Amino acid sequence: MKNRIHNFNAGPAALPLPVLEEIQAELLDFKGSGMSIMEVSHRSKWFDDVINETVERINRLMGLGDDFQVLFMQGGASTQFALVPMNLLPEGQSADYVNTGTWSTKAIKEAQAMGKTVNVAASSEDRNFCYIPKDIPLDPNAAYVHITSNNTIKGTAYTDFPDAGNVPLIADMSSDILSRPIDASKFGLIYAGAQKNMGPAGVCVAIIRKDMLERVPASLPSMFKYTTFADKNSMYNTPPCFAIYTVGLVVKWIEETIGGLEKMEARNRKKADTLYSIFDSSDFYSGTADKDSRSLMNVTFRLPSEDLEKAFVAQALENGLGGLKGHRSVGGCRASIYNPTSQEGIEALVDFMKEFEKKNG
Amino acid sequence: MKNRIHNFNAGPAALPLPVLEEIQAELLDFKGSGMSIMEVSHRSKWFDDVINETVERINRLMGLGDDFQVLFMQGGASTQFALVPMNLLPEGQSADYVNTGTWSTKAIKEAQAMGKTVNVAASSEDRNFCYIPKDIPLDPNAAYVHITSNNTIKGTAYTDFPDAGNVPLIADMSSDILSRPIDASKFGLIYAGAQKNMGPAGVCVAIIRKDMLERVPASLPSMFKYTTFADKNSMYNTPPCFAIYTVGLVVKWIEETIGGLEKMEARNRKKADTLYSIFDSSDFYSGTADKDSRSLMNVTFRLPSEDLEKAFVAQALENGLGGLKGHRSVGGCRASIYNPTSQEGIEALVDFMKEFEKKNG
Ligand SMILES: Cc1ncc(COP(=O)(O)O)c(C=O)c1O
Ligand SMILES: Cc1ncc(COP(=O)(O)O)c(C=O)c1O
Ligand SMILES: [Mg+2]
Ligand SMILES: [Mg+2]
Ligand SMILES: [Mg+2]
Ligand SMILES: [Mg+2]
Numbered sequence: 001m002k003n004r005i006h007n008f009n010a011g012p013a014a015l016p017l018p019v020l021e022e023i024q025a026e027l028l029d030f031k032g033s034g035m036s037i038m039e040v041s042h043r044s045k046w047f048d049d050v051i052n053e054t055v056e057r058i059n060r061l062m063g064l065g066d067d068f069q070v071l072f073m074q075g076g077a078s079t080q081f082a083l084v085p086m087n088l089l090p091e092g093q094s095a096d097y098v099n100t101g102t103w104s105t106k107a108i109k110e111a112q113a114m115g116k117t118v119n120v121a122a123s124s125e126d127r128n129f130c131y132i133p134k135d136i137p138l139d140p141n142a143a144y145v146h147i148t149s150n151n152t153i154k155g156t157a158y159t160d161f162p163d164a165g166n167v168p169l170i171a172d173m174s175s176d177i178l179s180r181p182i183d184a185s186k187f188g189l190i191y192a193g194a195q196k197n198m199g200p201a202g203v204c205v206a207i208i209r210k211d212m213l214e215r216v217p218a219s220l221p222s223m224f225k226y227t228t229f230a231d232k233n234s235m236y237n238t239p240p241c242f243a244i245y246t247v248g249l250v251v252k253w254i255e256e257t258i259g260g261l262e263k264m265e266a267r268n269r270k271k272a273d274t275l276y277s278i279f280d281s282s283d284f285y286s287g288t289a290d291k292d293s294r295s296l297m298n299v300t301f302r303l304p305s306e307d308l309e310k311a312f313v314a315q316a317l318e319n320g321l322g323g324l325k326g327h328r329s330v331g332g333c334r335a336s337i338y339n340p341t342s343q344e345g346i347e348a349l350v351d352f353m354k355e356f357e358k359k360n361g
Numbered sequence: 362m363k364n365r366i367h368n369f370n371a372g373p374a375a376l377p378l379p380v381l382e383e384i385q386a387e388l389l390d391f392k393g394s395g396m397s398i399m400e401v402s403h404r405s406k407w408f409d410d411v412i413n414e415t416v417e418r419i420n421r422l423m424g425l426g427d428d429f430q431v432l433f434m435q436g437g438a439s440t441q442f443a444l445v446p447m448n449l450l451p452e453g454q455s456a457d458y459v460n461t462g463t464w465s466t467k468a469i470k471e472a473q474a475m476g477k478t479v480n481v482a483a484s485s486e487d488r489n490f491c492y493i494p495k496d497i498p499l500d501p502n503a504a505y506v507h508i509t510s511n512n513t514i515k516g517t518a519y520t521d522f523p524d525a526g527n528v529p530l531i532a533d534m535s536s537d538i539l540s541r542p543i544d545a546s547k548f549g550l551i552y553a554g555a556q557k558n559m560g561p562a563g564v565c566v567a568i569i570r571k572d573m574l575e576r577v578p579a580s581l582p583s584m585f586k587y588t589t590f591a592d593k594n595s596m597y598n599t600p601p602c603f604a605i606y607t608v609g610l611v612v613k614w615i616e617e618t619i620g621g622l623e624k625m626e627a628r629n630r631k632k633a634d635t636l637y638s639i640f641d642s643s644d645f646y647s648g649t650a651d652k653d654s655r656s657l658m659n660v661t662f663r664l665p666s667e668d669l670e671k672a673f674v675a676q677a678l679e680n681g682l683g684g685l686k687g688h689r690s691v692g693g694c695r696a697s698i699y700n701p702t703s704q705e706g707i708e709a710l711v712d713f714m715k716e717f718e719k720k721n722g
Contacts, residue, residue, distance in 0.1 A: 005395030009402050012602055017389075020397050024388040028381055034366030034683065036381050038561040038607070041370050041684065074435035074563070075584055078598035082582030110582055195599055200399040202435070202563045202601030221443035221471055223436050237439035238556055240563030241373055242603060246399070322395065323402065 006345040009323035010152055010298065010336040011175065011196040018257065019249040019340075037245045042238055050241075051234065054248035057255055064184050064207065071206040071226065072234040072244050077103070077174045077193040080204060081110035084146065084170055084189065087216045087226050089116050093143040098162065099123035100132055101151035102329060103172060108146075121145070129154040131290040136162050143215075144168050144188055150176035152196070153327040155300030155334065156293040161186060168212065176297050177205070178254060179339055180265035188212045197297070197338045199247035202240045254339065264339060265296075271337050271346045272296040278353055284361040285353065288332060299335045300326060309333055312356055319352050367706040370684035371513055371659065371697040372536065372557040379618065380610040380701075398606045403599055411602075412595065415609035422615060422622055425545050425568065432567040432590040433605050438464070438535045438554040441565060442471035445507065445531055445550065448577045448587050450477050454504040459523065460484035461493055462512035463690060464533060482506070490515040492651040497523050504576075505529050505549055511537035513557070514688040516661030516695065517654040522547060529573065537658050538566070539615060540700055541626035549573045558658070558699045560608035563601045615700065625700060626657075632698050632707045633657040639711060645718040649693060660696045661687060670694055673717055680713050 007014035030037040033046050040046045055070045064070070073079070084107070089095045094117035097108045101124075111118045119142065122133035129151065138145055145164045150157040152175040161169060161182075168188025177192040184190070188209050195201035208226055216227045228236045234244075258264050276294060279287040279301060288300045303309045309332060313325045326332035335349060368375035391398040394407050401407045416431045425431070434440070445468070450456045455478035458469045462485075472479045480503065483494035490512065499506055506525045511518040513536040522530060522543075529549025538553040545551070549570045556562035569587055577588045589597045595605075619625050637655060640648040640662060649661045664670045670693060674686045687693035696710060 003390045003393075003395055007396050007400055009396075009400065011599065012400055012402060014400055015397060020389055020399075024385055027385040027388070028378075029364045032364075034364055034681065035368050035370075036376060038381075039368055039370065039373055039375050041373060042562065043689075074437070074440070074601075076435070076598045079435075079582075079584040082584055086582075113580070114582060193599060200603050201403065201599045202604055219474070221447075221475060223440040223443055237437045238372065238554060238562045240435075240601065240604065242561050243563055243601065320395065328404075 005320045005322045006341075006348050007322050008335040008337065008341070008349070010327065010334060011193070012201045013196050013336055013338050014340045015200070015246070016250065016253045016257075016340045019246065019253055022249055023246065038242050040241070042235055042241055047241055050245050050248055051239070054244060054251060057248070057251040058205070058207070061178060061251060061255055061261055062182070062184055062207070068184065068207050068209055069230045071208060071229040072239055073204045073206050073229060074202070074240055076201070076204050077172055077191060078106070080172070080191045080206065081107040082114065083224060083226070084191075085111040085114060085116040086220060086224060088170070088189065088212060089143045090215060093117070093141070094119050094139065096121040096138050096142040096145040096167070098133060098136060098145070098147045099125060100148050100156060101129040101154040102327075103152065103174070104146075104148040107148070107172060124156075130156065130288055130293070132156050132158050132293040138162060138164050138167065140165060140167065142167050144170045146170045146172075148172045150174075150295050150297050152298050152336070153330055155287070155289045155295045155298045157295040157297065159292065168209065175338070176295070178251070178261065178264065179268050179297060181261040194243065194247050196336070199250050200243050203243035203247060205247070250339075267343070268296045268337070268339065271341060271343055272299065274343070274346050274350060275299050275335060275337065278350060282357060282361075284357040297336060297338055299337060300330070300332060301334075302332045306331065308360055311360070315356065316349075316352055321349055321352055366681045366683045367709050368683050369696040369698065369702070369710070371688065371695060372554070373562045374557050374697055374699050375701045376561070376607070377611065377614045377618075377701045380607065380614055383610055384607065399603050401602070403596055403602055408602055411606050411609055412600070415605060415612060418609070418612040418616055419566070419568070422539060422612060423543070423545055423568070429545065429568050429570055430591045432569060432587065433595040433600055433608075434565045434567050434590060435563070435601055437562075437565050438533055438552060439467070441533070441552045441567065442468040443475065444585060444587070445552075446472040446475060446477040447581060447585060449531070449550065449573060450504045451576060454478070454502070455480050455500065457482040457499050457503040457506040457528075459494060459497060459506070459508045460486060461509050461517060462490040462515040463688075464513065464535070465507075465509040468507060468509070468533065485517075491517065491649055491654070493517055493519050493654040499523060499525050499528065501526060501528065503528050505531045507531045507533075509533045511535075511656050511658050513659050513697070514691055516648070516650045516656045516659045518656040518658065520653065529570065536699070537656070539612070539622065539625065540629050540658060542622040555604065555608050557697070560611050561604050564604035564608060566608070611700075628704070629657045629698070629700065632702060632704055633660065635704070635707050635711060636660050636696060636698065639714055643718060645722045646714065658697060658699055660698060661691075661693060662695075663693045667692065669721055672721070676717065677710075677713055682710055682713055
C-alpha cells in the first residue's frame with residue numbers, strides 16, 4: 001500500500017493493515033448475508049457470532065477464565081470515570097486513586113464531583129507526572145484502588161502494579177490493554193477505550209470480575225449499570241456493532257498473526273527499546289519520562305527548542321511519519337507505538353530522527 | 362451488486378449502497394491522508410471537516426437555523442431515556458409523556474426510576490398501541506412533553522405533533538428522523554439512534570435548542586451533560602468517529618442524491634402507499650396499525666396464522682427479502698422501509714407477497 005503513512009497517532013490510532021483489508025473486502029456482503037456488517041441485526045446469528053467470538057478471544061488472550069465478564073459499552077473511557085464510582089463505590093466507603101497524569105486526574109475529579117470519598121493515595125504531580133510512584137500507602141479498607149496503567153500523555157507506565165492485597169484494582173488500560181500479559185486476578189475491573197490498542201473509537205471494553213457486579217445499586221438508570229450489560233451480553237440495547245466487529249478482527253490478528261500476548265509484548269518491547277535507545281545515545285533528543293517508568297506505548301521526548309520540535313513534526317510528516325506532535329497540554333513530541341505499529345515503522349522513524357539530528361544538531 | 366439482499370431490518374438497517382461503496386473505496390486512505398478514517402485523530406483537520414460538514418448538512422436538511430446545536434453522543438436512544446430527565450427536568454417540576462409503545466414505555470420507566478415526576482398525559486396501551494392518541498390534555502406548566510414520533514415495533518407514527526404551546530416537545534425520532542420535513546421550532550430536543558434512518562449503530566444524534574442547555578445541572582458527571590457536548594462540538598472526549606463519518610455520507614446522500622427532505626418524504630410516501638395498499642385489497646394480509654396512525658417507516662402486518670407467518674418470513678429470505686419478522690415482543694411480520702429502502706425493493710416485496718398469497722391464500 002504505497003499511499004499509507006507510518007501513523008504514530010495517540011488515538012484514534014493505527015490499525016493493522018490486514019484488519020482494514022478484511023473490513024474492506026467484506027464491507028458490502030458480510031459472510032454471505034447479502035448485507036454489510038453495519039446492516040445486519042444485532043439480534044441475528046451473524047452478529048451473535050461476531051460478539052461471542054470477540055469475547056472469547058479477549059478471554060483467551062488475557063487468560064480471564066470464568067471469573068470475569070467482557071462487556072462492550074459506549075461513551076469511551078471518560079464515561080467510565082463516572083460509572084466506576086457510581087457502580088462500585090458504595091455510600092460510606094472510600095476509594096484509593098493513584099494520580100499519574102491527565103487521565104487519572106480526570107477520573108479523580110469525576111468521582112469527587114459526584115460527592116464520593118476519594119483518597120489520592122499517591123501522585124507524581126510534583127515532577128509533572130514523569131514517573132510512577134512506588135511503595136504507595138494503600139487503605140486496606142478501600143472499596144478499590146484506581147490506577148491508570150499507561151499514561152498516554154506523560155509517556156509513563158507501571159512496570160509492576162501496586163499490591164493492594166484483597167482490595168480490587170481498577171485500571172484504566174485505555175492505552176496499553178493487550179500490549180502484554182497481565183495477571184488479571186488482581187483486578188476488579190479493567191476498562192479501555194478501544195481506539196488505541198484494540199480497535200476504532202466508539203466502543204469501550206469493560207472487563208469486570210463477576211463479584212463486583214454485586215455492588216451495583218439497583219437504583220441507577222439501566223444504561224449506567226454494569227449489570228445491564230453483563231445480564232444481556234452487552235445487547236440490552238443496540239451495541240456499536242461495527243466497532244465491536246473491528247475489535248474482533250484486531251484481537252484475531254493478535255491471537256492468530258502475532259501469536260498471543262507474550263509475542264505481542266516481545267514485539268512491543270523491541271520497538272520501544274529501539275526508539276528509547278536514541279535518547280540514551282544522543283544529546284539532541286531527551287525522553288521526558290524517568291527511565292524506570294517509561295511507557296512501551298507512548299514515547300514522549302523533547303528536542304533542544306520548540307522551533308526544532310515544530311520543524312521535526314512537519315518534516316517527519318513530509319517523510320511519511322505522521323502524528324508525532326505531543327499532546328497540546330504538554331507540548332514536545334510523542335510517538336505512540338501501539339500494538340499495530342511495526343518494527344519497520346520504528347526503524348523508519350529512527351532513521352529520520354538520526355537524519356534530522358545530523359542536519360540540525 | 363448481485364449478492365446484496367433487499368434488507369427490511371428494523372435497525373441496524375439497510376444503508377444506501379453508494380454510501381457503502383464510498384466507505385469501501387476510501388477505507389485504507391482517507392482523502393490522501395495515508396490513513397483510514399478510523400486511524401485519523403479526532404483533533405485533526407480531516408475529522409474536523411467530517412464532523413462540521415455533517416452538522417451543517419443536518420442543519421440545512423432540517424432547517425434548524427441558529428437556535429439549535431447538533432450533538433453526536435453515545436449509548437443509543439436508550440441512554441437518552443435517562444439523560445433527558447437528568448438534564449432537562451428540574452426538581453419540583455413534572456414532565457408530560459405520551460405512551461405510544463415499547464420505547465415510550467421505557468422512556469417513562471427510566472424517568473420514574475430516578476424519582477422524577479412523570480405525568481402520562483395519554484396512552485394507547487388500551488388497544489395494544491395500535492394508534493396515536495389525539496387531543497391530548499397537556500399540562501401548560503410541564504417542563505417538556507416527551508413523544509416517540511414513530512413507533513418502530515407497533516408500526517404507528519404521528520401525522521401531526523401535539524400542540525404543546527410554549528412547552529417544548531422532546532421527541533425520540535430514532536426511527537423516522539430525516540424521513541420528512543418537520544417544523545423544528547416546536548422542539549426543545551430531538552434525539553435518534555442513527556442505526557435506522559441515518560447511519561450505523563454507535564452514534565446517537567441529539568438536536569438541542571440552545572435555551573434548553575440552561576437547564577442542565579452543573580453537578581452531573583461531564584459525560585452525562587448536554588452542555589459538555591455542546592461546548593466542545595461533541596469532542597470533549599473521543600467521539601465515535603467512523604459512525605459520525607458514515608452519518609455524514611448518509612446525509613450527503615439525502616441532500617445531494619435524493620434532493621432534500623421533501624423529496625425524501627415523497628419517496629417514502631410512495632413506498633409506504635405501495636405496501637399498505639396490499640392490506641387494503643387483500644384479506645390475507647392485515648395491517649396492525651389504525652389507518653390514520655400508520656407509520657411510513659415500519660409496516661407491521663399479520664397473516665392468517667403464525668405458521669403462515671413463519672413460512673412467509675423464511676421463503677421471503679430465500680427470495681432475497683430479509684428482516685421481515687416482527688419484533689419478538691409482538692410477533693407477526695414487519696417491513697422496515699427506512700430512507701435507504703428503494704421503491705424497487707418495495708416492488709420486489711409486493712410481488713413476493715402476491716405470489717405467497719396466491720399459493721397459500
Ligand atoms: C489513559 C486514557 N484514559 C482515558 C482516555 C479518554 O478516553 P475516551 O476518549 O475514550 O473517553 C484516554 C484518551 O486518550 C486515555 O489515553
Ligand atoms: C423508537 C426507538 N427508540 C429507542 C430505541 C432504542 O435505541 P438504542 O438501541 O439506540 O438504545 C429504538 C430501537 O430500536 C427505537 O426504535
Ligand atoms: Mg496521561
Ligand atoms: Mg538524550
Ligand atoms: Mg414501539
Ligand atoms: Mg387486509
